[in-house]
Amino acid sequence: MSGWNLSKLARVAALLGAILLLHLSGAVAAETGKAQVMQSLTEADNERTVELRVGESVRLTLPENATTGYRWAIDRLDRDVVEEAGSEPHYGGGAVGSAGHVTFDFRAKKAGSGEVVLKYWRHFEGEGSIVRRFSVRINAKL
Numbered sequence: 030m031s032g033w034n035l036s037k038l039a040r041v042a043a044l045l046g047a048i049l050l051l052h053l054s055g056a057v058a059a060e061t062g063k064a065q066v067m068q069s070l071t072e073a074d075n076e077r078t079v080e081l082r083v084g085e086s087v088r089l090t091l092p093e094n095a096t097t098g099y100r101w102a103i104d105r106l107d108r109d110v111v112e113e114a115g116s117e118p119h120y121g122g123g124a125v126g127s128a129g130h131v132t133f134d135f136r137a138k139k140a141g142s143g144e145v146v147l148k149y150w151r152h153f154e155g156e157g158s159i160v161r162r163f164s165v166r167i168n169a170k171l
Contacts, residue, residue: 078166081137094128098151101131107143111135111167137169
């Protein structure tokens with residue numbers, strides 16, 4: 030074991046311990062049904078039904094061009110069954126008219142069936158500016 034000293038052995042042991050701990054915590058979470066599963070949907074999945082367990086999430090990724098004023102927003106959400114878990118825009122270019130996408134995360138919070146409806150609109154122009162909608166039905170079970 031030339032080149033190996035106590036310090037290197039301690040670092041390797043700590044790393045192996047951390048890996049084992051991560052593995053075991055994932056196995057326990059999976060066994061207890063608390064694993065956080067994330068399904069991903071795109072615009073092609075409009076009007077789809079998704080099956081989730083309570084605590085699991087779904088991510089919607091939709092194209093957006095905020096520089097034109099059009100943005101996706103939540104229109105309806107059955108808050109008894111599903112909750113918003115965050116949203117984040119992603120824009121690649123800085124030029125006016127550059128398109129990107131936005132992600133919305135939703136989590137099943139109790140068993141039942143609920144709908145998420147988004148609208149693509151210019152909020153400053155009101156409901157008459159809606160040009161597209163996206164909906165997904167979430168069936169949540171224990």
